[in-house]
Amino acid sequence: MTASVKSISFLHQRITGIWGRNLVIGFPLAFLLVFFLFPFLVVLKISVSEMDNVVFKDLLVWSDGLLQLKLKLSNYIFIAQDELYFQTYLSSLKFAAVTTALCLLIAYPFAYFMARSPADKRPALLMLVMLPFWTSFLLRVYAWKMLLADNGVFNNMAIAAGLISEPIKMMNTPFSLVLGMVYTYVPFMILPLYANLVKMDLRLLEAALDLGATPWQAFWRITVPLSKSGVIAGSMLVFIPCVGEFVIPELLGGPQTLMIGRVLWDEFFSNNDWPMAATVAVVMVLLIIVPLALFNKYQAENATGDRT
Amino acid sequence: MATAPNSKPAPVKTGAAPFLQIKRVVKQFDDVFAVDDVSLDIQQGEIFALLGSSGCGKSTLLRMLAGFEAPTSGQIMLAGQDLVGLAPYERPINMMFQSYALFPHLSVWDNVAFGLRRDGLPKDEIETRVTQMLDLVQLKAYAKRKPHQLSGGQQQRVALARSLAKRPKLLLLDEPLGALDAKLRERTQLELVDIIEQVGVTCVMVTHDQEEAMVMATRIGVMSEGKILQIGRPSDIYETPNCRFVADFIGSVNLFKGTVEVDEADHVVIGSPECKHYVSHGITGTSGMAVHVAVRPEKISIQTTPPRDDERDSPEEIGMNVAQGVIKDLAYLGSLTTYHVALDGGKTVVKVTHTNAARRDATQLTWGDRVYVWWCGSDVVVLTS
Numbered sequence: 097m098t099a100s101v102k103s104i105s106f107l108h109q110r111i112t113g114i115w116g117r118n119l120v121i122g123f124p125l126a127f128l129l130v131f132f133l134f135p136f137l138v139v140l141k142i143s144v145s146e147m148d149n150v151v152f153k154d155l156l157v158w159s160d161g162l163l164q165l166k167l168k169l170s171n172y173i174f175i176a177q178d179e180l181y182f183q184t185y186l187s188s189l190k191f192a193a194v195t196t197a198l199c200l201l202i203a204y205p206f207a208y209f210m211a212r213s214p215a216d217k218r219p220a221l222l223m224l225v226m227l228p229f230w231t232s233f234l235l236r237v238y239a240w241k242m243l244l245a246d247n248g249v250f251n252n253m254a255i256a257a258g259l260i261s262e263p264i265k266m267m268n269t270p271f272s273l274v275l276g277m278v279y280t281y282v283p284f285m286i287l288p289l290y291a292n293l294v295k296m297d298l299r300l301l302e303a304a305l306d307l308g309a310t311p312w313q314a315f316w317r318i319t320v321p322l323s324k325s326g327v328i329a330g331s332m333l334v335f336i337p338c339v340g341e342f343v344i345p346e347l348l349g350g351p352q353t354l355m356i357g358r359v360l361w362d363e364f365f366s367n368n369d370w371p372m373a374a375t376v377a378v379v380m381v382l383l384i385i386v387p388l389a390l391f392n393k394y395q396a397e398n399a400t401g402d403r404t
Numbered sequence: 405m406a407t408a409p410n411s412k413p414a415p416v417k418t419g420a421a422p423f424l425q426i427k428r429v430v431k432q433f434d435d436v437f438a439v440d441d442v443s444l445d446i447q448q449g450e451i452f453a454l455l456g457s458s459g460c461g462k463s464t465l466l467r468m469l470a471g472f473e474a475p476t477s478g479q480i481m482l483a484g485q486d487l488v489g490l491a492p493y494e495r496p497i498n499m500m501f502q503s504y505a506l507f508p509h510l511s512v513w514d515n516v517a518f519g520l521r522r523d524g525l526p527k528d529e530i531e532t533r534v535t536q537m538l539d540l541v542q543l544k545a546y547a548k549r550k551p552h553q554l555s556g557g558q559q560q561r562v563a564l565a566r567s568l569a570k571r572p573k574l575l576l577l578d579e580p581l582g583a584l585d586a587k588l589r590e591r592t593q594l595e596l597v598d599i600i601e602q603v604g605v606t607c608v609m610v611t612h613d614q615e616e617a618m619v620m621a622t623r624i625g626v627m628s629e630g631k632i633l634q635i636g637r638p639s640d641i642y643e644t645p646n647c648r649f650v651a652d653f654i655g656s657v658n659l660f661k662g663t664v665e666v667d668e669a670d671h672v673v674i675g676s677p678e679c680k681h682y683v684s685h686g687i688t689g690t691s692g693m694a695v696h697v698a699v700r701p702e703k704i705s706i707q708t709t710p711p712r713d714d715e716r717d718s719p720e721e722i723g724m725n726v727a728q729g730v731i732k733d734l735a736y737l738g739s740l741t742t743y744h745v746a747l748d749g750g751k752t753v754v755k756v757t758h759t760n761a762a763r764r765d766a767t768q769l770t771w772g773d774r775v776y777v778w779w780c781g782s783d784v785v786v787l788t789s
Contacts, residue, residue: 297505299501299502299505300505300507300508302470302472302492302501302505303499303501303505303506303507304507304518305471305472305491305492305493306470306471306492306493306497306498306499306501306567307493307498307518307519307522307566307570308493308519308522308523308570309493309518309522310493313522317518318507321509322508322509
């Protein structure tokens with residue numbers, strides 16, 4: 097092959113390579129711009145808009161040669177000062193954190209067991225984890241309602257068995273809320289943990305045993321640190337949607353389970369105060385973005401550190 | 405290939421009980437005998453190599469020494485202590501793993517300190533020992549690095565330091581240099597032996613690379629299908645293999661199938677289709693027995709004229725240990741040239757290596773040349789199995 101032909105084909109490859117890459121990256125980027133960033137900007141705009149009965153006033157007002165930018169910040173100030181909103185955010189974060197911790201506690205042994213089971217059994221186990229997704233999420237949460245109600249399956253069975261005489265109040269309590277959220281989100285914790293644990297080089301554990309570590313020490317010193325990125329990924333996947341969860345608190349929660357998703361809904365559809373609702377949403381997004389940014393930073397550091 | 409010189413002769417301790425005793429060890433996986441009734445004695449300070457191709461059971465045997473597999477039956481004694489039933493972390497044995505198995509999340513320092521910390525040694529003791537180890541493998545400057553920031557050779561040295569840090573009674577090496585490229589391997593082999601001898605630890609290594617075994621080990625056990633076929637110093641195994649498998653596995657060999665015609669105490673004559681073989685030592689066999697005659701390629705002379713009578717070892721050999729043929733193939737390898745000679749009247753092709761001692765070899769043999777190949781009766785090994 098002559099040099100010129102070689103360089104032309106090389107050039108050709110370069111061009112298709114760059115185009116191909118841009119296309120691959122560009123499509124999801126465009127998707128996110130159109131369906132996430134743009135709507136978010138709309139929400140942001142609404143949150144600082146004044147209402148004139150049913151229409152939003154323009155942010156930019158042009159009159160007599162004077163261009164005015166009017167940002168209504170009173171909603172933000174109100175949120176910052178109002179105890180109720182603060183409590184709601186706090187309780188949302190608290191429920192999300194408890195759910196994440198419980199998911200981790202349940203998912204880690206589960207994922208560990210899956211990753212260490214014989215290779216030919218793993219696809220079946222993975223299928224079992226994903227099986228609930230085949231039924232509507234709403235139906236499954238409703239099913240919990242039937243199970244947990246005062247005259248629900250659990251209480252009836254316990255009474256019939258003579259274990260209790262009065263039904264135990266389970267529905268519309270923090271218990272039922274957390275149970276529902278853990279039940280719904282546990283697969284999102286299992287999958288990244290499994291993906292991480294199944295990749296682990298088992299000879300590292302043998303090396304640890306060989307150097308005098310008991311199996312328990314080897315687990316804490318080797319397996320756990322090496323699965324850190326899986327733990328973080330799973331926790332993010334559970335924590336972030338849990339903070340803003342609406343359906344589960346609506347169906348399984350009660351008066352003691354204040355969640356920001358429900359407040360948001362009320363502001364939009366009961367109070368019809370769209371700017372207030374938008375403000376609540378923006379603050380929530382900011383609350384979620386902070387841990388996400390930290391996670392991304394960690395991931396980036398890890399990625400540069402691990403490549404050789 | 406030639407036997408490489410060993411840095412030390414095998415330490416021979418007569419009378420003393422062997423340091424490591426493997427007694428009739430069997431390991432059965434389902435119906436397969438991975439290790440089949442192996443007995444082995446290893447002396448203190450020895451570097452013993454288990455040599456064999458993959459699946460011969462050598463790794464299983466090593467894993468039983470480390471404690472990762474339990475023998476189906478048999479006994480393993482180390483310095484008078486029965487190891488069977490002890491967990492890996494209870495054994496005074498450390499292993500350098502194939503491709504090292506360094507902990508990726510720990511620094512070089514923490515990798516080396518890992519075993520010492522598990523023993524709960526005081527901090528300053530750990531500090532001195534790790535420093536000592538890193539000095540030994542010359543990696544002090546890299547203590548803070550993570551394994552992936554090191555080259556293959558450096559990783560190998562970290563693995564060695566980690567396995568020596570606890571001062572084990574027995575060091576196990578699993579394909580110690582398998583992950584290194586050829587050039588680096590050659591240098592590292594001797595480096596590794598130096599360090600092991602400096603520390604004075606008894607060592608069992610597993611390798612499929614005969615050169616590695618010959619360079620590093622004081623004794624070699626050749627394994628096949630779960631059994632040890634022959635144990636001996638590298639030169640014993642190369643020069644006096646006890647069966648066809650060993651002869652063929654270590655280096656290359658020309659095998660002639662024949663029958664014993666004359667069986668005397670000091671010599672035998674074996675007839676084969678290619679030529680008559682005069683063997684200047686007695687064998688344990690009887691007249692008429694079917695045997696194989698093994699001759700190493702470098703022991704064979706090649707020339708265009710028949711060997712002169714005065715060149716032969718003894719007058720009895722005249723007319724024997726010589727054959728005629730045509731050069732079919734020739735490979736110039738720099739230090740030596742390999743000839744493949746198709747012998748007359750048979751399908752046998754003999755491999756002959758000729759050391760290129762002079763820059764321009766006078767013989768200048770080439771393809772298609774008719775040649776004589778001949779060898780001495782003392783360089784022949786008769787294999788009965």
